[in-house]
Amino acid sequence: MVQASSVEIAKVNKFYGPFHALKDIDLSIAPGKVTCLIGPSGSGKSTLLRCINFLEEYSSGEIRIDGQLIGYKTPGGAKMSGRDLRTMRRSIGMVFQQFNLWPHMTALENVAEGLRRVRGLSRTEAEARAAEALRKVGLGDRMANHPSRLSGGQQQRVAIARAIAMEPKLMLFDEPTSALDPELVGEVLNVMKALAAEGMTMVVVTHEMGFAAHVADRVAFMEKGELVAVDAPARILHQPEDPRIQAFLRTYHERNLF
Amino acid sequence: MDPMIFVQYSPILIRGFGLTILAWLLGTVFGMALGLVIALVQRYAPKPVTWVIQAYIEIVRGTPFLVQLFVLYYGGPMVGLRLDPLPAGIVGLTIYGSPYFAEIFRSGFRAVPHGQIEAARAIGMAEPAIVRRILLPLGLVSALPALVNFSIILTKETVILSIITVPELMYQVQRMSTETFRFLEGNFVLALFFWGLVEVISRFGRRIETRITRHLIERP
Ligand SMILES: Nc1ncnc2c1ncn2[C@@H]1O[C@H](COP(=O)(O)OP(=O)(O)O)[C@@H](O)[C@H]1O
Ligand SMILES: [Mg+2]
Numbered sequence: 114m115v116q117a118s119s120v121e122i123a124k125v126n127k128f129y130g131p132f133h134a135l136k137d138i139d140l141s142i143a144p145g146k147v148t149c150l151i152g153p154s155g156s157g158k159s160t161l162l163r164c165i166n167f168l169e170e171y172s173s174g175e176i177r178i179d180g181q182l183i184g185y186k187t188p189g190g191a192k193m194s195g196r197d198l199r200t201m202r203r204s205i206g207m208v209f210q211q212f213n214l215w216p217h218m219t220a221l222e223n224v225a226e227g228l229r230r231v232r233g234l235s236r237t238e239a240e241a242r243a244a245e246a247l248r249k250v251g252l253g254d255r256m257a258n259h260p261s262r263l264s265g266g267q268q269q270r271v272a273i274a275r276a277i278a279m280e281p282k283l284m285l286f287d288e289p290t291s292a293l294d295p296e297l298v299g300e301v302l303n304v305m306k307a308l309a310a311e312g313m314t315m316v317v318v319t320h321e322m323g324f325a326a327h328v329a330d331r332v333a334f335m336e337k338g339e340l341v342a343v344d345a346p347a348r349i350l351h352q353p354e355d356p357r358i359q360a361f362l363r364t365y366h367e368r369n370l371f
Numbered sequence: 372m373d374p375m376i377f378v379q380y381s382p383i384l385i386r387g388f389g390l391t392i393l394a395w396l397l398g399t400v401f402g403m404a405l406g407l408v409i410a411l412v413q414r415y416a417p418k419p420v421t422w423v424i425q426a427y428i429e430i431v432r433g434t435p436f437l438v439q440l441f442v443l444y445y446g447g448p449m450v451g452l453r454l455d456p457l458p459a460g461i462v463g464l465t466i467y468g469s470p471y472f473a474e475i476f477r478s479g480f481r482a483v484p485h486g487q488i489e490a491a492r493a494i495g496m497a498e499p500a501i502v503r504r505i506l507l508p509l510g511l512v513s514a515l516p517a518l519v520n521f522s523i524i525l526t527k528e529t530v531i532l533s534i535i536t537v538p539e540l541m542y543q544v545q546r547m548s549t550e551t552f553r554f555l556e557g558n559f560v561l562a563l564f565f566w567g568l569v570e571v572i573s574r575f576g577r578r579i580e581t582r583i584t585r586h587l588i589e590r591p
Contacts (some may be wrong), residue, residue: 200495202495
């Protein structure tokens with residue numbers, strides 16, 4: 114079982130110039146829980162996720178990881194130092210839609226890089242741990258491959274290994290399977306399920322309603338920068354009360370009919 | 372054409388060519404280094420600093436190399452900068468090339484997908500490590516063809532060093548031409564030597580390119 118973080122998001126707003134991308138977002142996530150963020154494209158899911166590790170600056174409100182404010186020294190105050198931010202980010206893993214592996218490094222080097230440069234481990238030690246993380250995602254036999262020699266599903270699993278090798282207490286996923294061919298989605302979701310079963314706190318932006326239904330503890334629905342509803346998966350996915358969620362699920366189901 | 376002229380002048384022509392290569396090599400290496408520093412400063416320094424550097428870039432790119440070299444060599448002593456011809460030529464090439472190299476590096480850095488930088492930030496890597504481990508290696512790969520290309524352009528700028536009496540190839544060819552009144556031979560020598568140099572550089576560039584892009588090409 115991993116040590117897992119809590120996340121508390123309170124009254125968070127985000128502006129891009131005049132554009133109001135996040136509107137008074139409130140969301141708390143208990144340690145070890147999996148929360149899926151769903152909603153139409155452009156609704157602010159990625160923005161919210163990226164505010165959690167401060168890749169995106171939020172304009173007002175508070176985001177706390179294990180009670181500690183991220184990004185700012187005090188709510189609405191000055192930004193926290195780069196060093197403090199990096200310390201907080203060490204325990205937050207992130208997985209991107211486009212994998213974002215470093216193409217000039219092998220799978221093993223991709224995973225070992227953070228252990229060496231951030232955790233300060235020796236090369237041998239870092240590579241031993243990286244190998245362990247790669248075996249965990251089922252890539253023990255692909256460690257010497259460069260990303261260009263891996264399938265999309267394998268690349269995304271390397272990206273997950275890169276994150277979990279740092280022993281995070283919270284994992285953020287931004288549409289981790291959206292760039293994958295359909296037959297490769299399953300292998301990535303399985304790794305994520307295993308991670309959830311270990312008790313990792315996870316926030317997952319996804320269009321995989323099956324994953325949301327079976328793995329998530331709670332599903333949050335966003336639209337136009339608002340968090341419309343947060344509830345048990347069944348209550349969002351099967352008996353939504355809000356007409357916006359009904360409309361979204363209707364288009365989703367229509368798209369998946371053939 | 373009189374082949375005997377080549378025999379007679381081959382020692383000074385070869386010495387001249389050696390100096391051409393030396394001036395080009397050092398000017399290119401120093402110019403690239405300065406250009407790299409400029410590109411990094413432009414990326415990370417606060418606005419006012421980047422304005423000053425932008426002004427430098429505009430000035431150097433906006434004036435002919437000949438003028439820059441004159442100012443450096445004949446104007447330098449007025450402000451206490453007294454350089455021999457060869458060092459002045461190398462410094463001149465360095466300054467002349469730096470803004471072009473800086474622009475090449477800048478666009479190389481821009482070609483590195485932002486997501487790959489963000490992935491490094493997300494695991495808590497500090498900016499200097501990101502530059503060293505990700506931005507530089509990947510940016511250099513994108514910049515390489517343009518770097519080689521501009522280095523080739525610089526080979527031909529070295530002929531201007533003859534104006535400040537650096538005894539490089541052009542200088543020696545001019546000497547040969549005026550002493551023998553044979554001009555066709557001189558141009559032949561210039562063409563041959565520069566063609567050879569450019570050929571070597573571009574082959575070398577392609578070799579490096581194939582080497583460093585070996586793992587980057589999609590072959591799933
Ligand atoms: N860097 C940016 N500058 C301006 N607008 C942005 C930027 N990033 C996102 N947006 C806008 O914010 C809104 C939410 O974007 P995003 O969070 O990416 O949506 P989602 O992930 O739900 O598809 C979109 O309308 C998008 O155009
Ligand atoms: Mg998104």
